[in-house]
Structures are given as structure tokens and as C-alpha cells.
Amino acid sequence: MFKLFSNLVINQNVLGTVRNISSCNGPLFFRASIPMFAEPLKKKKRLDPQILKAREDRKRKKVEKAIKRLEKVSKTLKPIDEIQLMAALNNEIGNRQRPPIDINNEKLEERIRTLKMWSKYKHDEHIFNLQVLSDLEYSQQRALNELREISEELYQAAIQIDESLLPYTLEGPVETPPIENYESPDGEYTDISKKWD
Template identity: 50%
Template structure:
């Protein structure tokens, strides 16, 4: 209990912190034994009442938002697959308009012409097969002759055989330099094509 005689010696104006105390703590007098704890005012307002929302409405909103995002993703993927147009490879519009006039009808071939073409194709296929077989036989003969020569060399001298099968390091790596089909032009900045950027901008 507090000493009432001590409390009467102090007025309300003399109540001040004498020493460093924790927040919201004021002492009476010079001793730290007499302390009063005063709570600071709380500025608050009553909490707003939450509105009850139907779960079906919330689910419908989430579905619409998800569908919208998926649609944007599909649109971006579709635009990503489109290549940049090249003016040199596009057909002029006036030629497309004259396509009906420029298109030639397919000629009707007679039975004799069809038979002649079929025989010609068979002769060409037979010629190409004979050419392929002759090329393979020639490669086989060359490889067999090389194998026989190496075998004879191995019988004569094993050192010469090892030197013969060693790769020629002067040919590896092989590099050449010479004129190209289109010589480069110094300081030429190749154009990137003319196009209009029509891609949509999406805000984050």
C-alpha cells in the first residue's frame, strides 16, 4: 500500500518521470517504487461488417477471370508463331487479280503419250540403279585393293604399316578461303524488312 503522507506532498503538476522508464509508465516522486501505468488512447473505429457473397458468384468471377487469362495466352501464342512478312516473297495484288487469266489449263495427254512417259520413267529408274550399283562396286574394289596392299605392307614391315594407317595431321583441321557466291559489302547494314507492329499491349 502507498504511504498517504507521501502522496499528499505532491500535486498533480509534480507527477513527472524521474528516471527513464518503459513507455506508458510514469513515476510519482523520485523513487521508482511508486509507479502508475497509464494506457495511451486508442484511435479506432468499429470494424466494417463483411458483406455475405454467394459462393456461386465468387466461383463465376474466378472462372471468367481464368478464361480471360487463357484467351490472352492463346492469342499471344498464336501471334508468336507468325513469321515476319517479307515483301520480296509476297505476290503482288495485281498478279493475284489476274490469276484466272494467267492460269493455263492442264493439257490432256493421249494414251500414246502416257505410255511413252511411263517407259521413259522406267528407263531412267533402270539407268540410275545401274549407275548406283557400278559406283558401289567400284568403291568395294578400291577398298579391297587397299586392304590387300596394307596386308602385304604388314608382312614386309610393321613400322611402315603403322605409319601408313596414321592420319595425316597436315590435313586436319582443314580450312579453305576463297571467293563466295556474293562478296560481302563493307559497312552494309542489311534491312530487317518493313512491317507495322500491330501487337497489342497488355497492362500488368
């Protein structure tokens, strides 16, 4: 009797498809073919056109509301942590502020005079430096011209750049062969920047 059930094959014809249940590999090893898992399609309900229109209106209003909310948020500026005042300092702001200084006209005029004198001094200093540079350049060019009249070889030697004036040396790795079995870093990083919507 057990042998009979182990080789049992049941065939059914439902909706034009064949469904097989077999226990060939053992009495407890049942397999169902794929069509067994299907279910009949649900009938589509016909909805009232007014209900469909109301749903579309609700969706449209929701999108418009979200757009308005985003427009309001876009006007607010992002806070900058470096500019924001710490809470501890904000509490002490009364103690940290200096009292306003009343400056009388005499003191104000003295400051203006000092500022004008300082501006004139710095202007004169700048003009003097420009004049010294111009004189040095003129003297150098005149000396080179006289040297050229005497000897072209000495002139060419004089206009060469002196490498010893700029002692700049570079020492670094030269071209190296690739490292075997080297796995380059994948470039992952943790983004800790704040997100503002």
C-alpha cells in the first residue's frame, strides 16, 4: 500500500492547465507545479467619475501645498556655524560689550588730522621707493649698455641668470615600478555635513 502512494501521480485538468502532484522521491516529498500558485484575476471595479476627479484634485492640492512650503523654506538662509554665537557667550553679551565712547569735536578733529598725516607719510614713502627702484633700474641699464660697447662676451655673461642667488633644490621620488598586489583605497568617506531641505 505504501509503495502505491509513493509512486502516485495525480493529474487534474483545471481551466485548461494540467496540475501535477507527485511523491516520487518519497511519501513526504510533495512538489507543486507553478500554475498551482496562481489565483484568478480580480474583477475591476468601475468608479464614479466624480470620485476620480475628487482624488485628482486632492493630489493636485497636496502638490501645490508642498511647492508653497518649499518656496517659504527657500527664502530662509542656511545657518553658518562659524558665525553663530555660542549660547554661553550669548548669555554674557551684556558683560562683554564696551560702553559707548562720547567723542567731542576737538578729539574728532585731532584724529582726522592724524589720519591725514599718516596717509601723506605713507604716500611719500611709496613714491620714494618707486623713485629708488627707477634709479637702480636706470643705472643697471646704463652699466649694461657701456659693458656691451666694451665687450659682447662680458655683456652676455652679465645678463645670464645666477643660479647661486636662488638656492632651490628639489629631491623627490623618481619613477618607481608598481607595487605588486596593491589594492588602491576605494575613496570611501563619511559625510558629516548637515543636510538642509
